[in-house]
Amino acid sequence: MSVTIKDVAKAAGVSVASVSRALNGHDNVTPATRERIMAIAAELRYMPNGAARSLITRRTQTVGALLPDLHGAFFSELIRGIDLAARQRGLHLLVSSSHGSPDETGAALRAMLGRVDGLLLMSPHADDDFLATHLPPALPTVLVNTWLGNGQHSSISVDNHGGAVTMVEHLAGQGYTRIAFIGGPAHNYEARERLRGYREAMARCCPGVEPLIYAGDFTEEAGHAAGCLAVAQRPQAVFAANDMMAIGCLAALHEAGLRVPHDMALAGFDDIPMARYLTPPLTTMRIPIAQIGEQALQDLVLAIDPPEHFATSARTTPTELVVRASSEAGRAD
Amino acid sequence: MSVTIKDVAKAAGVSVASVSRALNGHDNVTPATRERIMAIAAELRYMPNGAARSLITRRTQTVGALLPDLHGAFFSELIRGIDLAARQRGLHLLVSSSHGSPDETGAALRAMLGRVDGLLLMSPHADDDFLATHLPPALPTVLVNTWLGNGQHSSISVDNHGGAVTMVEHLAGQGYTRIAFIGGPAHNYEARERLRGYREAMARCCPGVEPLIYAGDFTEEAGHAAGCLAVAQRPQAVFAANDMMAIGCLAALHEAGLRVPHDMALAGFDDIPMARYLTPPLTTMRIPIAQIGEQALQDLVLAIDPPEHFATSARTTPTELVVRASSEAGRAD
DNA sequence: TAGCATTTTGGAAACGTTTACATTCGGACA
DNA sequence: TGTCCGAATGTAAACGTTTCCAAAATGCTA
Structure with a gap:
């Protein structure tokens, strides 16, 4: 099938551990072997499997964006802003629209689990009840344009x-x-x-x-x-x-x-x-839609990797x- | 941390295999145990880990869309069309914009590996050379608005x-x-x-x-x-x-x-x-941008699950x- | 050259699932 | 009552990585 790290290891005559170390730029590997491994990996067109990697590292380098719809200039701009900020941080973007029932939205949300490090959620159904039912407690989340009183999650919305x-x-x-x-x-x-x-x-x-x-x-x-x-x-x-x-x-x-x-x-x-x-x-x-998207992503990144004294934010963005x-x-x- | 299938199994007093079978709707499990498992899973708020699941099933239920940019009405509509068709098939959408160098585009592409079942690619850099270098041969791909002569991949573009x-x-x-x-x-x-x-x-x-x-x-x-x-x-x-x-x-x-x-x-x-x-x-x-997106996704689905006699398609969509x-x-x- | 510290390497466990295969459990039938 | 059969369940391997720990190799000092 696809070429795995084992194939590279075998071809290079080393263990998979060394290949992993070489490819991830760890310093405890001889320049000579590193180069050999790199060369073989390139030759074999080895590309690490994202699923396997994120399974073990518990990081996906991906954030999810669950929106009510993708129609119109608003969502287009919002996604653009999110994407812009995500790219700057090397994050990918898993989008999902769910202009349906709360259950459908919940299903979409559930399907993101294990595939994203955090979630940008904008949904008409996103009230306390909904979140308690469908949102895994461990998943960092930022609510966009969705009012919610409890300071459980960060939120950002338009004034x-x-x-x-x-x-x-x-x-x-x-x-x-x-x-x-x-x-x-x-x-x-x-x-x-x-x-x-x-x-x-x-x-x-x-x-x-x-x-x-x-x-x-x-x-x-x-x-x-x-x-x-x-x-x-x-x-x-x-x-x-x-x-x-x-x-x-x-x-x-x-x-x-x-x-x-x-x-x-x-x-x-x-x-x-x-x-x-x-x-x-x-x-x-x-x-400033794109700006809201950027800010939302930045807040999400903060929630994913909380600094020393992290507190959720609740922003309202002024209009002009x-x-x-x-x-x-x-x-x- | 997060609740896994093991936790459910332990709580229900069964093996993980039974839990998996019950949750996936297999028929070789007693109604009684199935119900017990479902109840416990719901109570524990168990949600399967996507990465683990797709690692073993080799399916992600996700398609990637690699676009040169996300700015403007064109991409907005395109994404909407893609999303529409994807949702109908229960697929998710991993979008990535890469208005940069071929290398950057290649990196974005590589990062999608193992996270998507197929790829919708629209890139100014997508010539034969680029594809040969950066595209894993096993990844089903549809080229959008990107001309390419060899019938290697399906393609769809505007007339x-x-x-x-x-x-x-x-x-x-x-x-x-x-x-x-x-x-x-x-x-x-x-x-x-x-x-x-x-x-x-x-x-x-x-x-x-x-x-x-x-x-x-x-x-x-x-x-x-x-x-x-x-x-x-x-x-x-x-x-x-x-x-x-x-x-x-x-x-x-x-x-x-x-x-x-x-x-x-x-x-x-x-x-x-x-x-x-x-x-x-x-x-x-x-x-008909959205329509192109839908068609592209449909062609991609075909490439992912090729029917008996599958041949790549090369569509040019008429304008009105x-x-x-x-x-x-x-x-x- | 022996002994030791340090660097480099390999073996194997772990991540959370699915599933092939083995096992157990009832019950029907002789 | 024992045998056999099918259904239900459990065991364990597998997916492709990363990383802990042990082992080996190397360099250095005595």
Whole structure:
């Protein structure tokens, strides 16, 4: 079959122990034999078997990333950030998406056991119960965008609430007061946080103005539907809980002959690549996704090899307001 | 440390063999003992060690994907397609990017040995030499977007040449004859194929018209620079080798006050998500990326478990012309 | 040259599974 | 009641490494 360390040992006329030592750069082996072994190994195209190696060393040099989905720019960026940081440390990346039931997610998680040194977990099912049931206690884990109170695991997530507050403040600062909001899926934690920020900031920045909330689900279609409602109700500005809905809304406004921002301002959330190419370019909150991925991996590495006084971290990453033409100060109605 | 099969065996008062049989659903075990074992295993939260298991079974239930990079919509979609098909078959995905030297790529490849059942390889370095040196002969491999003549491995790639031909034919059909081309990086195989298609189609569809080629490198900036040249030279249409350059070009045309397509038509290649949201929406060639990923994985599965009469496949996936406003028939100069 | 310290090498255990083979255990049948 | 048979279970080898420990080889000093 495949060439093993035994084959190399036999060909070199030494024991497997010596081959192992030579190949792993230990110093207790004569330069002469080391060279001979290296030469033979190269000639035979010997490549060590990862499974066997990690079985004995209890290290896989691999981290797992369990994500709810792989669709869209968000996960793409996240994976890129994770991969970037992993490569720098010589780690590999075992990804798995599991947009299914908690059980399915648990199965995916279980299958990673013994193949990864640690886990980056981002899952809508990842509550205390789930983790207690499916997560092996010995597996270092970092929770991404998944809130959890107990300091059991490190976690890192986006400051959705703060970002929404900032955006409302910005719009209010531009002179808009009747600001509508297009919400995300009700069960989505991030969507709820953004809504909460909107509500809070409205109460503070635009006192006396009744919050105006359109239901949505993060899709372009939902944004379009909300946009049609906005055309009828004429808020001064619309703040969509994500950019895709802002895009849908923008289309609806254009169809109705409204000019943005002159007739109605518009803002989104996420700063997807498309945002700056829209007409007009979209004001939005930028999420440093790749950076979050990098930080998550760094925290995971820390959890895998805990230093002297290790404590889990709980980060919330700030978002950045990106002002573009869609929220320029317009005519105050 | 972690709970092993031995712990379960001891707790259940049986041998490890019985535990293994019970857990793997073999039929030669009494329902009574099976149940007892299952219960104890659940109680102890036993989860089999993947490394140990794959060492003995010689199966990892994992495929590797070695990509040049993880940046951008292309790889995101590709990974999604691969993951989709992998999940359907209960396979996991070990991804690795290696936008570095051939040696680095080789090292990444080597590290996958023993951890994957097969490999999806997409690398600019993947020529015959490279494969002979770094690829273990026993590792089933599918080459993605990487041309290779010998039928050693299955391969799947995009019909870049055909796509470019189709686009030129479309533009010519719209009445444009002086069609310029913005090329990609000279060393890039896909870019070269698209250029070749442009040249060939121009000779056939627009005889007598000298091909007009602007240098580019697939970036928006390069597209902008080329667009500035186009403003001066006034071809009737510009065909960019990818959408990002088309976007840059579009910006340059707008800055110069040119209307698209009235003053100059524009087309791209790739159909990135952004393309349909531009003003005007961009005509482009759609690449079924996710589908390619799925197909690649399916071919890999075939190579891993070869049926009776297995032969490597060499697919080229057709691209699809997506006509939008940027290439509408304009005024013939 | 003998004795000792040190370096280099080899033998074998260990990692956690699966599985071929041997063993035991019931029970049916003569 | 003894024999035989099939099913259930246990024993141990195997997978390919790394590493502990013992053994051998080497160099040095007396």
